[in-house]
Amino acid sequence: MAYLAGSFATAFGRQPGRDALDWQATAALGALDDSGDRTRAVDALLVGYATTSSHLMPGDRLAELLGLRPDITFGVTAGGASGLSMVHTAANLVDSGQARSVLVVAGEDRASGQGTDTSVATLAQVGHREYEVPLGATVPAYYALLASAYLHRRRLPPQALAPLAVAMRAHAVDHPGAHHRTPITTADVLASRPVADPLRLLDCCPVSDGGAAFLVTAEPTDRAVHIAGAGQAHRHQHLTEADFEDFGARRAAGTALAAAGYDLADMQIAGIYDSFTITLALLLEEIGFSRRGQAGADAAAGCFARDGALPLNTHGGLLSYGHCGVAGGLAHLAEVVAQLRGEAGSRQCADRPRRGFVHADGGVMSAHVSLVLDREAP
């Protein structure tokens, strides 16, 4: 049994003055403090990559900085899935008996540490170096192609995805740490600058600075959340090779739910990767939270609101809380943990959830990791 005994995400936004290592240290100390004891020993340290700092030994570097001497440490690189992938590995280390406490860390000055053109060009490299990138493809372009295919296949108008962006922003309004907190409407989304048709600026997450970290332990504490199940799937890297009806999300989710002994309908709250509105729609629908073609309509109907059938990304998601790299997908986990603990403040779901689901994807719907969490009532 593995538990999340420490959980911490920084505010995300344009916050110059810290580099990637600074954000990692801040997040790591935040998680240790949240666990109740920053002096505790840590047996293993996992650190996500940062595009602004390609150090060959990020684990050893951070361990030295913080005065940790883990028996196990290494860096993890799996695109946007890295964060949850590290939590999965941490749970495995605890379950195998090789570690009793594992610190999972991510942090990056993605907004302040490099220009936007550099960010766009760097991230475009998840595409195929010879057969896709030279055509001028960017990450928004890959997801825009997914959106084009989706709208055509499901016979939906271009405005079908906008309610997802609106819902995410409505949640971020109530989180003081969110990058963007001004409410938006569907009209605002449809009037925002085109990035890659049909995706507009408000269909896309911002680039942010920030970090997140977790302490995974063998022993529960009074605020710990249980990692009930985990699953992954990796079917392709490049968009050209993706199976649009079966990206791998359903497989990852199925493995996690089976390990936890739950059905999808048992999930009371979710954190689903939302780099773009289309990402969120495709994941919701493939995993099965929404019927095919219905994710936008479900958002418009309030299904994903705090008081809806499935509270979703109650911190605002990548779309509005922000995206600082590996920590981006971890902020969803921090929020679900806060909700399960009853510590989400003004964002708290009135019926405190006891079972939550978190999913991240890396690349172009390429790498999938699902976690199922639960917490007993007091």
Added chain:
Amino acid sequence: MTDPRSPVADWTRGAPELLLQACAACGHRWYLRRPCCPRCRAPDPDLHPVAGGGRLVAVTTVHRGPGGVDTPPPPYTLALVDLDDGVRVMARCDPDARPGDHVRLYFPTDPPQPHVRTTGL
């Protein structure tokens, strides 16, 4: 640098050609270059030219590009195309193309890049 006139050269190596790979052992066909068949891992896959016809799966006009000297300034339009030969490829296309259109491959630029244009069919 592979001679663009050699039979293995495609548009990524300067020849105005798009090739697919095929496995003699299991018959599988694919586009992204690999050293072996991704289905059965048999070595030495064959290279075949494509007939050129296909159908658009997705289209996007890019308004913000990755920058850099090798990419023309936006806007430009990208497409995913299911070729009649049974492989999916990424290509440039006209901005008014739509998913579902029947298209044909051509290479109007130098250095060559795959483009598709809508056909009447």
